[in-house]
Amino acid sequence: MQKVVVLPPPHRRAALKAAASCLALVAAAAFAAPPVAAPAPAASAAMPATNWVHAYAAFGEPKYPRGFDHFEYVNPVAPKGGTLYLANPDRRTAFDKLNPFTVRGSSPAGLEIFMLETLATTSADEPMTMYGLLAEEMLVAPDKSSITFRLNPKAKFSNGDPVTAQDVKFSYESLTSKYAAPSYQAAFTDGIKQLVVVDERTVRFELSDKTSATLFKLGGLYIFSHKWGLKPDGSRIRFDELLNEVPLLSGPYTIEKQDPPRRIELKRNPAYWAADLGVRRGAYNFDRVVYRYYKDDTVSTEAFKAGEYDLVKVYSASIWARQHKGAKWDDGRIIRMPFETESGDGLQSYELNLRRPIFSDIRVRQAIVLSYDFETNNRYRRLKRANSVFNNSEFAAVGLPSPGELKLLEPYRAELPKEVFGPPYLAPRNDTDENALRRNLLKARALLEEAGWKLAPDGKLHNAKGEPFIFEFLSPTGQNTDPRMNPWRRNFDKLGIQVPDRKVDYALFNRRLTEFDFDMVTIVEPAFTLPEVANYVDLYGSKSAGEPGSGNYRGVKSKAVDHVLEAMAAATTLEGFRDACRALDRIVMWNYWQVPELYSPFEDVSYWDKFAMPTVRPKFFQINNSPLITPLLAWPLTTWWIKNPAKR
Numbered sequence: 001m002q003k004v005v006v007l008p009p010p011h012r013r014a015a016l017k018a019a020a021s022c023l024a025l026v027a028a029a030a031f032a033a034p035p036v037a038a039p040a041p042a043a044s045a046a047m048p049a050t051n052w053v054h055a056y057a058a059f060g061e062p063k064y065p066r067g068f069d070h071f072e073y074v075n076p077v078a079p080k081g082g083t084l085y086l087a088n089p090d091r092r093t094a095f096d097k098l099n100p101f102t103v104r105g106s107s108p109a110g111l112e113i114f115m116l117e118t119l120a121t122t123s124a125d126e127p128m129t130m131y132g133l134l135a136e137e138m139l140v141a142p143d144k145s146s147i148t149f150r151l152n153p154k155a156k157f158s159n160g161d162p163v164t165a166q167d168v169k170f171s172y173e174s175l176t177s178k179y180a181a182p183s184y185q186a187a188f189t190d191g192i193k194q195l196v197v198v199d200e201r202t203v204r205f206e207l208s209d210k211t212s213a214t215l216f217k218l219g220g221l222y223i224f225s226h227k228w229g230l231k232p233d234g235s236r237i238r239f240d241e242l243l244n245e246v247p248l249l250s251g252p253y254t255i256e257k258q259d260p261p262r263r264i265e266l267k268r269n270p271a272y273w274a275a276d277l278g279v280r281r282g283a284y285n286f287d288r289v290v291y292r293y294y295k296d297d298t299v300s301t302e303a304f305k306a307g308e309y310d311l312v313k314v315y316s317a318s319i320w321a322r323q324h325k326g327a328k329w330d331d332g333r334i335i336r337m338p339f340e341t342e343s344g345d346g347l348q349s350y351e352l353n354l355r356r357p358i359f360s361d362i363r364v365r366q367a368i369v370l371s372y373d374f375e376t377n378n379r380y381r382r383l384k385r386a387n388s389v390f391n392n393s394e395f396a397a398v399g400l401p402s403p404g405e406l407k408l409l410e411p412y413r414a415e416l417p418k419e420v421f422g423p424p425y426l427a428p429r430n431d432t433d434e435n436a437l438r439r440n441l442l443k444a445r446a447l448l449e450e451a452g453w454k455l456a457p458d459g460k461l462h463n464a465k466g467e468p469f470i471f472e473f474l475s476p477t478g479q480n481t482d483p484r485m486n487p488w489r490r491n492f493d494k495l496g497i498q499v500p501d502r503k504v505d506y507a508l509f510n511r512r513l514t515e516f517d518f519d520m521v522t523i524v525e526p527a528f529t530l531p532e533v534a535n536y537v538d539l540y541g542s543k544s545a546g547e548p549g550s551g552n553y554r555g556v557k558s559k560a561v562d563h564v565l566e567a568m569a570a571a572t573t574l575e576g577f578r579d580a581c582r583a584l585d586r587i588v589m590w591n592y593w594q595v596p597e598l599y600s601p602f603e604d605v606s607y608w609d610k611f612a613m614p615t616v617r618p619k620f621f622q623i624n625n626s627p628l629i630t631p632l633l634a635w636p637l638t639t640w641w642i643k644n645p646a647k648r
Contacts, residue, residue, distance in 0.1 A: 052137040052150065056120075056219070058128040058212045058530055059574040064278065073125055073618040074282030074639045080268070082610075082645030083288040084637065085309040086110070087300050089624040091476055091506060094261030094293050097243040101180065103514070103549070105243065106506070108264045110291050112222075113634050114253035114284070115266070119149050119168070120219035121279055124618035124633035128212075128530035130219040131279050134163055134250065138219070144210035147218055151201040156273040157225045158254045165197045170226035172205075179240040186547060187217065187534065211569040213533035224249055250274075252284040262293045282614075285641035304606070305334075311607035311636060313623035317382040318483065324606045335609055338602040342619040343632055344393035345601070346525030347386055349594035350473075354555040356519055358471055362417065363451040365592035367444035371491040372595050375431040377484050382604070385427050386596040389588050395531055395581035397424035397589075404579030408567055409586070412560035417590045425589030427596055441494055448495065461496035470498040471519035476509040514549045522597070523553060527632050529620040531581055533569045540588065541565055554593045561587055611640045 055062035070076040092106045100107035100116075120130035120138065132138060135149035155163035172195050174180060175188040191209025198204055205218050225248035229237040237245065246255055252275070256267035266289040274280040292309060294300035297316065301323055304312050314320045328334045352359045352368070359365055374385050388396035401409060401421060409420060419425070430437040445455075453461045453469055461469035473485065485501065492499050499520075504512065512518050526535050535551075537544065542557040544550035564584045571577035589596070603623045613636070621635035633639075 052139050054137060055129060055131040056138055056140060056215060057126070058216070059577070062129045062131070063123065063126045064131065068278040070278055070281040071123055071125070071618075073614055073616045073635075075614045075641070076282040078282050078285045078612075078614075078639075078641045079645070080285050080641070081287050082642030083290060084286040084642075085290050085292070086624065086637075087303065087309045087312060088291065088293045089313070092293070093295050093506065095264070096261055098246060098255075098258075099239075099242050102240050102243070104240075104507075108258075108291060110253075110264070110266060110289060111247075113637060114289060115247070115249045115251040115255075116222045116224070117250045117274075118220050118222055122529070123279075124529075124620045124635070126529075127620075128216065128532070130216060133274065133277070133279055134223055135219075139204075140215060144207065144212070144215065146204055146206045147215050148198070148202060148204040149218075151203075152274075152277075153201065154273050155250060156271075157248050157250050158269055159225075159248060160271075161225060161227070161248075163223060163225075163250055164200055165203045166200075167223055167226050168203045168221070169195060169197055171221060171223045174239060177239060179238055186544075186550075192218070209569070211533065213569050216532065217534055252280070253289060256288065263291065265290045283638050285639075287645070289637075307608065310610065311605055311624065314604045314606065317378070317380040320382060320604050321380045329606075332609055334606055336606045338604050339617070339621075339623070339635075340602055341621055342392075343621065344395065344528040344531065345386075345391040345599040346527050347389045347391065347588075347594070347596060348522070348524040348598055349386065349596045350520050351523050351554050351594045353516060353519055353521075353553065354557075354593065355516060356471065358469065358519075361451045362592055363447040364453070367447040367451075367495070368497075369592050369595050370428055370440045370444035370447070371488065371495060371497075372597075373430050373437060373487050373491060374427065374598070375429060376487045378598070382602075383598040383600050385429075386599045387425055387427055387589070389525070389536075389585045390528075390531060390581055391599040392601050393528070393531075395578055395585070397582040397585040399423065401583070401586065402579055404576060405583040405586070408564050408580060408583045409560070412563065415558070416560055416587060419590040420586045424586060437491075441491060445495055453496075455496050459496055460498065468498060469496065470500070472502045473499055474502050474504070474509065474512060474518040474521045476506045477503050513553065516548065516553065516555065518553075521553065527622065529632070530577075531568070533565065536568065536584065537565050540584070556588075556593055558587065558591075605636070607636070610642055610644070611636070612643045613640045 054066040055064065064071070086109075089109050092109065095106045095108040097105040097107050098111070100111055117134055119133065119135040121133045122128065122130050132149075132152070134151060134155045136152035137150045139148035139150070141147070149168070151163055151165065151168070153162070157163060172188065176185050178185075191207055191211070191214045193206040193208050196204045196206065207214050228248045229239065229242045229245060231237065250273065252269055252272045253266040254269050255264065257265040268284065268287050272284075290309075292303075294303055297319065300312070301319060303309065305326075305328065314324060324334075324336050329336055350372075352365060354360065378385075384391075390396045400423065406421075409416065413421070428440050430440060448461060448469075452463050454463075456462045463469070485499075489499055513521065525539060526532070528535075538551040540552060540556045540558075540561050542559075542562050544552040545555045545557050561584065564580050564587065567580040568577060568584065571580055588594075603621070605623045618633055618635060621633040623636055624634060
């Protein structure tokens with residue numbers, strides 16, 4: 001069975017990760033180089049009475065003290081050198097631009113991991129704690145009405161220019177430009193009143209949304225130079241037309257060579273400004289990083305076996321079981337390893353577009369869920385059924401609702417399924433006995449009949465108007481969905497439901513998601529250390545349902561959900577936050593807005609035996625990710641090193 005990662009549109013990806021350390025929302029807006037703003041009047045610029053801190057935790061205290069030497073999960077004296085060869089880590093099969101923050105086109109993988117930097121960065125062994133990166137210190141108002149960042153005087157872009165408040169202002173204002181994707185504008189309009197430039201190295205964000213989520217959103221702001229896109233005559237390239245100009249960034253790598261649409265090579269900057277910071281010491285150990293793009297999984301897998309690239313995260317259980325074996329694995333040239341993580345696993349599901357009338361009845365949605373045969377698909381027993389929005393974490397609902405959950409849910413009892421107030425959701429199984437699938441299909445047929453869908457003489461379901469029960473499954477070209485869909489389609493046929501595939505190229509797939517022009521699609525929600533409220537507002541908030549380009553593909557509009565999301569954002573204790581998450585979990589799962597599919601607590605990876613790695617493993621990581629998808633540490637890419645760099 002295949003674990004599919006569907007890459008959301010660039011603007012939605014950025015919105016999802018706005019509350020994360022390894023991501024921010026960046027674009028450009030002021031199209032003349034903005035001058036450094038004059039300090040605000042004394043009354044406005046006065047600092048809140050609290051202490052400057054090197055780190056900020058959503059709950060509790062940061063693990064690492066001021067001036068710490070390095071994170072525990074790196075080797076601070078790891079040798080530098082050698083080249084890391086990689087394939088495209090997601091569904092992008094080519095790239096045609098270098099700007100990852102505009103809607104049209106695809107940017108290359110790796111820019112966010114190796115080149116872009118944020119005001120702060122999260123650690124990978126504690127939930128949602130950010131440490132200063134470009135900003136050496138942060139000042140949080142006692143009531144969270146503002147957060148101030150003081151830039152590190154050592155922070156520099158790759159051309160040697162210092163990172164200044166002017167660059168922060170330019171990056172922030174870019175997000176609210178009409179030339180930025182809509183989700184960027186929404187993310188930095190909601191909850192943020194204004195940015196105040198205090199001095200050349202200090203900026204303050206004044207907030208209307210006084211929550212930790214907003215603080216992390218701003219800590220995760222990517223910063224780029226205001227000179228990016230600036231012409232010699234002082235005019236500026238419009239941001240949505242800024243495509244192939246090399247961005248001027250502050251990260252540890254620069255672009256050495258590019259060959260669109262298939263290859264890009266990055267080179268470690270020997271003068272990287274943050275090499276000796278505690279948040280960076282022992283990281284980014286490869287001299288060069290080379291990405292090569294492949295058109296599909298089959299070609300990519302064969303290229304890996306031939307040694308064209310060094311490591312691969314395997315999403316497909318069948319590929320893992322059938323193809324990642326043989327002489328090169330047996331003799332140790334290639335190592336096959338499932339790395340267990342403590343990362344929360346976002347919900348992977350077939351999302352039903354509630355904007356389509358065919359899905360408006362909860363009985364219909366439940367019938368579709370009953371028809372899905374996970375156990376047949378999971379024949380390799382490598383994956384677990386997703387029963388929660390917050391899989392592999394303490395935020396998944398357990399037992400009966402707690403008093404805190406009930407306090408959130410009771411005002412909306414009339415609009416919620418009665419199951420919300422009972423045990424947590426558990427997906428139907430088809431392997432309990434030989435008749436389990438038949439019973440589930442009979443129950444599904446009964447639900448469909450109750451909802452007005454009758455089986456006609458032609459064996460197809462029709463409603464009272466004579467309309468057939470038919471909906472499309474949309475997927476991008478190159479995504480091999482047939483092995484997963486074929487058993488399900490046989491069950492649909494038994495029920496009289498028609499589900500044709502609609503495969504489109506990635507650009508069209510992206511656009512149709514942006515415009516909510518689909519019936520059903522597979523989506524993977526973000527992984528997490530602590531669920532980030534901004535993500536779930538984007539995924540489930542009523543407002544986002546009407547915003548093209550948002551992550552609310554299902555079109556969820558629920559007062560109960562909005563209330564619970566507000567409680568998540570306002571939580572001041574971990575217990576209160578957990579109650580709100582579990583209440584959301586119950587609402588989402590028992591409404592059958594999706595067909596839950598799978599998750600895995602493992603990162604399955606094969607890699608050539610050329611690497612060494614730190615002895616301490618982080619808790620929260622992924623293998624080869626883009627932070628536009630998830631804020632989790634790309635562990636091998638950022639902390640491993642080559643044992644003998646002279647070999648290759």
